[in-house]
Amino acid sequence: MSTSDLESAADVARPLDAGPHAALRAKFPLLESCVYLNSNSTGAVPRDVEHVLARYWETLRTWRDDVWQGWLEGLGRYADSVATLIGAPPGSVVTDANLSTLLARVASCFDYRPPRDRVVTTDLEFPTVPFVWNAFRRYGARLDVVGTGGPRFDEDALERHIDERTLLVCVPHASFSSGATLDLARLVRRAHDVGALVVVDAFQTVGVVPLDVAALGVDVVLGGSHKWLCGVGTAFLYVRPDLVGDLEPAATGWQAGDRAMTFQPSTGWAAGAQRFAGGTPYPLTSLASQVGLDLLAGVGMPAIRAHSLACTQRIIDRAEAAGIPVVSPTEPHRRGGVVCLDVPDGEAVKRRLAERNLVCSWRGYLRVGPHVYNTLEEIDEFMDALESERRGGDDR
Numbered sequence: 193m194s195t196s197d198l199e200s201a202a203d204v205a206r207p208l209d210a211g212p213h214a215a216l217r218a219k220f221p222l223l224e225s226c227v228y229l230n231s232n233s234t235g236a237v238p239r240d241v242e243h244v245l246a247r248y249w250e251t252l253r254t255w256r257d258d259v260w261q262g263w264l265e266g267l268g269r270y271a272d273s274v275a276t277l278i279g280a281p282p283g284s285v286v287t288d289a290n291l292s293t294l295l296a297r298v299a300s301c302f303d304y305r306p307p308r309d310r311v312v313t314t315d316l317e318f319p320t321v322p323f324v325w326n327a328f329r330r331y332g333a334r335l336d337v338v339g340t341g342g343p344r345f346d347e348d349a350l351e352r353h354i355d356e357r358t359l360l361v362c363v364p365h366a367s368f369s370s371g372a373t374l375d376l377a378r379l380v381r382r383a384h385d386v387g388a389l390v391v392v393d394a395f396q397t398v399g400v401v402p403l404d405v406a407a408l409g410v411d412v413v414l415g416g417s418h419k420w421l422c423g424v425g426t427a428f429l430y431v432r433p434d435l436v437g438d439l440e441p442a443a444t445g446w447q448a449g450d451r452a453m454t455f456q457p458s459t460g461w462a463a464g465a466q467r468f469a470g471g472t473p474y475p476l477t478s479l480a481s482q483v484g485l486d487l488l489a490g491v492g493m494p495a496i497r498a499h500s501l502a503c504t505q506r507i508i509d510r511a512e513a514a515g516i517p518v519v520s521p522t523e524p525h526r527r528g529g530v531v532c533l534d535v536p537d538g539e540a541v542k543r544r545l546a547e548r549n550l551v552c553s554w555r556g557y558l559r560v561g562p563h564v565y566n567t568l569e570e571i572d573e574f575m576d577a578l579e580s581e582r583r584g585g586d587d588r
């Protein structure tokens with residue numbers, strides 16, 4: 193059975209049991225004030241983050257330099273927790289402020305020399321991805337953007353564009369604009385067959401769609417905490433452990449060196465993914481993000497995915513019944529955590545829904561992003577209001 197078959201076999205829609213679900217919901221104060229269906233943009237953050245913030249202030253108030261030891265352990269613990277969630281070994285993930293920084297650091301590892309100088313990507317990337325790669329044209333990178341102009345990936349075209357001239361394939365696991373997912377197993381197979389590496393932007397899946405990086409054999413995975421991981425302001429980078437030794441980032445900093453904590457000049461690289469670190473790390477966001485990650489790990493990715501599919505299916509069923517065009521793929525194994533709807537005057541509709549405390553986002557389409565803490569009843573309430581707004585707000 194291939195990885196993609198395994199992924200589809202796991203695509204069962206089943207809401208969490210009511211008791212544990214209510215207990216989980218109670219941990220997210222944001223849910224008390226609105227119907228929050230915006231996790232594809234910014235996820236809800238658990239109440240216990242308040243304790244982390246209070247401890248952090250206490251640490252600053254009573255400052256001593258040896259605090260750093262505990263902070264570094266906290267940073268390492270968060271990175272290893274992300275690793276566990278994506279099926280990676282400890283030490284294979286490093287964190288930094290955002291995905292853009294980490295992607296540029298990866299990009300800085302390569303010499304873009306013909307004949308292997310191409311970076312194959314798609315037209316469904318979050319804007320930072322083409323922006324970073326365009327900047328690397330200066331160093332010889334040749335960008336090959338494969339697109340359909342539509343909401344889905346053209347995997348056949350993508351496969352055709354990957355050949356012996358391809359250095360890197362940089363794609364999302366799911367599109368931020370349509371929610372469509374990509375068959376990574378097929379892509380990795382094709383890329384590795386011709387000697388190319390695969391870099392995946394998994395910001396829109398990690399935390400809501402299972403991802404097993406070791407089973408896939410994918411080379412590099414990036415993502416972040418503030419959407420589906422219920423965290424705040426930190427991003428992560430996984431690099432395949434047997435590849436790390438071949439990569440030397442030019443965009444770097446002293447924390448990537450083998451003697452960082454001796455404050456002597458380093459002559460080599462730190463072990464594992466730590467060689468992709470930069471300067472002085474910022475621990476607060478990892479410490480705060482640990483709380484949400486632990487909650488998700490406690491539920492487990494298969495149960496989260498099953499709950500998510502039940503929620504997204506309800507959105508699709510209600511939209512189809514109401515005649516609202518669904519932009520996202522409707523097949524379970526082809527959709528991520530968000531359902532995009534084509535609603536005329538969508539931005540204004542989003543604003544009017546927000547006035548009713550029904551929160552979603554708009555990026556050309558109305559994006560409805562339920563997470564493990566949402567209920568089917570909330571989705572019905574949202575869809576009732578959406579239908580009403582399409583009729584001009586007749587129930588206001």
Ligand SMILES: Cc1ncc(COP(=O)(O)O)c(C=O)c1O
Binds near residue numbers: 291393395
């Ligand atoms: C797919 C995807 N990639 C990247 C980002 C963000 O990148 P960065 O952390 O650099 O802001 C987002 C959303 O914010 C996203 O949806």
